[in-house]
Amino acid sequence: MSQRPTSRPIRVMRIIARLNIGGPAVHVILLSERLGPPAFESRLVCGLIGPQEGDMAYLAEQHSVQPVYVAELGRELSPLRDLRTLYKLWRLMRQFKPDVVHTHTAKAGFVGRLAAWLARVPVRVHTFHGHVFRGYFGPQKTQMFLRLERLAGRITDKLITISPMLKDELVNEFHIAPAGKFTIVPLGLDLAPFEAAPRHAGTFRVTFGIPADAPLVGIVGRLVPIKNHALFLLMAAQIHTSQPDVRFAIVGDGELRADLEARVEALGLRDVVIFTGWQHDLRAAYSDMDALVISSLNEGTPVSVIEALAAGVPVVATAVGGIPDLLRHGQYGRLVPVDDPAALADAVCAALVDTDAYDAVQSAILAQYGIERLADDLAALYRDLLAAKHGGLDR
Secondary structure, three states: OOOOOOOOOEEEEEEEEEOEOOHHHHHHHHHHHHOOOOOEEEEEEEEOOOOOOOEOHHHHHHOOOOOEEOOOOOOOOOHHHHHHHHHHHHHHHHHHOOOEEEEEOHHHHHHHHHHHHHOOOOEEEEEEOOOOOOOOOOHHHHHHHHHHHHHHHHOOOEEEEOOHHHHHHHHHHOOOOOHHHEEEOOOOEOOHHHHHOOOOOOHHHHHHOOOOOOOEEEEEOOOOHHHOHHHHHHHHHHHHHHOOOOEEEEEEOOOOHHHHHHHHHHOOOOOOEEEEEOOOOOHHHHHHOOEEEEOOOOOOOOHHHHHHHHOOOOEEEEOOOOHHHHOHHHOOOEEEOOOOHHHHHHHHHHHHHOOOOHHHHHHHHHHHOEHHHHHHHHHHHHHHHHHHOOOOOOO
């Protein structure tokens, strides 16, 4: 077929399962905005969020991104629905004629890349923001996802991970594809609002009745099993015995909220643990936090860690997934083992006292994880991949 006309922008179709609250949704929205005219034309395709998930469509609207919704592109696997999804994506690609299809998240990654292969899209790229091979499903379902990812890897031109440790897991532990097919592209976010937010402004504390002089420890994320909020609460119980003035904010919502509220009652923490639900603007929350905790069983590169460090908040996290790389193995924040409440409590107490080094950490994070750097990295990657296909010739 004919070469892509050099007079028109490079067309990129970005596909994600849904715009639920979390790092991947922020990532695709910001990229869809930044990779625009005159050099690019981006189209964001996504499914519908679940009944207990927070919706980030408001962020897309703020950034003038208009997603194309494919209702069947949801979280759960369903052969009949997934065939409809495959057909709808193939049809969208034949209409839009993208030069690049870039997929995100597991299900959208498989169906989207298969549709792109069938539609003869020149370049197919997938980003692993994390993976679902540990801590999400039982052995049989995990093996199914592994087989699907290995198959999809064969029809993918480039696989992106957001940290070296994540790449190592996918190559050497899970054998998704050879190392040469992977490249590492760290996250990039719009961090200027977090940098500009004043420390301890007090707005978040007033909203949720938190005393102005109480140390505040927060956790931000979906209330789902993989985030391991139970560990956060055990840590809170240990700290409460020696420092009863400390408060703990659980920012987010999800399927485990009722269970976690019951745990708070059972641990005698009703007066010191605050459930805030989803917060559209996290600047106020980070402003008033004295430490952010990640208690997860598995993670890619948590956006909340980057945002908190950009806002000058000390971070304590479990040493899982891409977190050790993000925190430079302890230089940018404290790392603790999974399921060790005492170690987590000790690290949080130390973070509440020792905050001197965080100006340097904040500067480093702002330089390394800005959205412009990410957009430039991916623009160069797309151009290189298209050039390798002889100027973007269709197959």
